[in-house]
Every structure is written in C-alpha cells, then in structure tokens.
Amino acid sequence: MPSVSFSRFEREVLSLYAPPMRRPATRRKVRQVLRELSAYCPSTTRLTPTAIADWMADHGHRAPATHRSLLAALHAACRYGVSRRYMPDPFAFRGVGAWLPGDELEAEEPFRRHRKPAEIRQVLSRADLEAKSGEWDAARLRALVYTLAFTGAHKLEVLGLRPRDLDLAGRVLVIRSHPARRLKRRARAAQLPIADPLAAVLESWLPLCGCDWVFPHKRRTGFWHHCRPGKTPLDEVRALGERAGVSGLTLLDFRHTVGTLAEGWGIGELALQRILRHARRQTQDHYRHEDLEVLRAAAAKIAY
Numbered sequence: 001m002p003s004v005s006f007s008r009f010e011r012e013v014l015s016l017y018a019p020p021m022r023r024p025a026t027r028r029k030v031r032q033v034l035r036e037l038s039a040y041c042p043s044t045t046r047l048t049p050t051a052i053a054d055w056m057a058d059h060g061h062r063a064p065a066t067h068r069s070l071l072a073a074l075h076a077a078c079r080y081g082v083s084r085r086y087m088p089d090p091f092a093f094r095g096v097g098a099w100l101p102g103d104e105l106e107a108e109e110p111f112r113r114h115r116k117p118a119e120i121r122q123v124l125s126r127a128d129l130e131a132k133s134g135e136w137d138a139a140r141l142r143a144l145v146y147t148l149a150f151t152g153a154h155k156l157e158v159l160g161l162r163p164r165d166l167d168l169a170g171r172v173l174v175i176r177s178h179p180a181r182r183l184k185r186r187a188r189a190a191q192l193p194i195a196d197p198l199a200a201v202l203e204s205w206l207p208l209c210g211c212d213w214v215f216p217h218k219r220r221t222g223f224w225h226h227c228r229p230g231k232t233p234l235d236e237v238r239a240l241g242e243r244a245g246v247s248g249l250t251l252l253d254f255r256h257t258v259g260t261l262a263e264g265w266g267i268g269e270l271a272l273q274r275i276l277r278h279a280r281r282q283t284q285d286h287y288r289h290e291d292l293e294v295l296r297a298a299a300a301k302i303a304y
Contacts, residue, residue, distance in 0.1 A: 126244035152258030259287030
C-alpha cells in the first residue's frame with residue numbers, strides 16, 4: 001500500500017470539493033478537518049483510529065454536533081484515500097456514528113438549541129414594537145424573525161429569498177437555488193405555506209425592501225449576508241433577543257424550535273419532514289429536543 005504525504009492527500013481531496021462540484025461551506029469543512037488531522041498524520045498510513053481518537057480528545061470542548069459534522073467530512077475524505085489505496089479504512093473499526101453515542105452526548109450539551117413558545121412570543125413582540133418606529137432596519141429585522149419563526153427554514157434559505165419567491169395571495173413561499181445562493185441539496189427546494197401572521201408582516205415589508213431581495217443588504221447590492229461585525233443577521237437577531245430578554249438567540253434556534261415544538265402543535269413526523277425538508281430521519285432527530293412542556297401536554301391526554 002503506497003503511503004503519500006498528508007499534504008498531497010489534502011490537495012487531492014480538496015480538488016474534488018472545488019465549486020461548483022460542492023458548496024464552498026462543504027469544502028471549508030473538509031479543509032478544516034484535514035488541516036487539523038495533518039498535525040497527527042505526516043502520511044496517509046498514519047491516519048488511524050488512534051489518530052482520530054487523539055484529535056477528538058484534543059478538541060473535546062466542541063459541541064457533539066460539530067464533532068459529528070467534522071467526522072462525516074473526514075469519512076468522505078477517507079473514502080477517497082481508501083479508493084486510491086493510500087490507507088486502510090480508519091472507519092472500518094468504528095463508524096462515524098459510533099464515535100459519538102448520540103443520546104449520551106446530546107444530554108451533555110452546555111447550550112439549548114430550541115426556545116420556549118413564550119420566548120419566541122417575546123422576540124416577535126419586541127420586533128413588532130421596534131418596527132413601529134418606522135426605521136427600515138427594524139422593519140427588515142421584524143420580517144426576518146417572523147419568517148424564521150413561521151417557516152423553520154434554514155437561515156440562508158430565508159436570507160436568499162427574492163420577492164418573486166413569495167405568493168402572498170396564494171400564501172406560498174418557494175425555496176429554490178439560484179446563482180447567488182445554492183441549496184445544499186435538490187430536495188431542499190420546496191413550496192412552503194405562509195401562515196397568516198407571517199403574511200401580514202411580509203405584506204407590510206415587501207414595499208419597503210427596495211431591492212430584488214426580500215432581505216437585502218442595507219446598500220441594496222445583494223442579500224443580507226456579508227457585512228461588518230455587529231451588523232450581520234446573526235448579530236442583529238442576537239441583539240434583538242437580548243432586548244426581548246432572550247439571551248443567546250441565534251437564527252438556527254428558530255429551526256430547532258419548530259422541530260421540537262411540532263409534536264405539541266399536532267404536526268406529525270411526515271409533515272414535519274416536509275416542512276424541514278430533511279432527507280434522513282437521523283438529521284431530523286437532530287432538530288428535535290426533549291421539552292417538558294411538550295411532554296406534559298402529551299401526558300395530559302392519557303386517559304383510561
């Protein structure tokens with residue numbers, strides 16, 4: 001079995017992840033894990049389960065979801081290395097899922113990914129109050145948090161929306177790829193219903209956006225994505241959460257909240273999968289967290 005330098009292996013793998021073959025975010029993830037592993041493996045034959053264990057131990061501060069994501073990226077890279085006979089398969093001993101027993105480590109996460117219904121109401125009420133000032137920024141932020149809360153869509157799917165993706169009369173929102181924002185998978189393209197509270201907010205916002213984007217950058221040169229620190233969508237949503245008394249709020253929290261509270265709203269597993277558009281049940285489970293209030297409501301229905 002020929003052993004090659006890890007730097008050569010990294011170059012070959014990254015060439016397979018160059019856009020447009022793969023999304024830039026996917027390539028960054030593969031590059032990150034290979035750069036980190038290079039400190040443990042001067043050559044490909046040194047990429048063993050022991051090296052993976054050492055790497056994980058040295059990065060034990062990471063959230064389990066982050067470790068899982070990087071392990072999946074490493075597994076994909078190793079499949080190429082095995083096909084080239086650069087290495088024995090380091091995942092033959094222990095698969096990606098076996099490195100992190102999900103149930104045990106999810107319970108140890110130091111942060112909560114979903115929010116209580118009362119917290120989301122606080123954030124939406126605060127956004128309503130601030131939008132009454134008539135400021136363009138406040139109206140944009142209000143429309144953003146409403147869209148996140150009532151669709152459960154991924155942050156970039158929402159930020160990349162264009163006015164022609166919205167049919168407010170028919171109460172339909174279309175998520176699709178376009179040159180400025182490629183979807184992760186074709187299956188993520190979908191038509192989603194627009195709830196009445198969201199429709200009312202979007203009807204008041206769209207005449208103000210003044211751009212070919214539903215959520216434009218303040219300069220109207222593209223969608224609200226790349227901007228200076230303190231003014232990114234994440235920064236603005238987090239600050240809104242603080243003003244509403246909900247600390248640490250992120251854009252992704254809304255998606256986790258929809259996934260977690262769906263059962264209490266009477267949304268079945270299949271309907272939730274269509275809303276969140278997950279291809280695998282394992283991925284969907286990542287967005288569903290234990291919530292005592294949901295369980296309490298379900299337990300209240302038990303009768304004999």
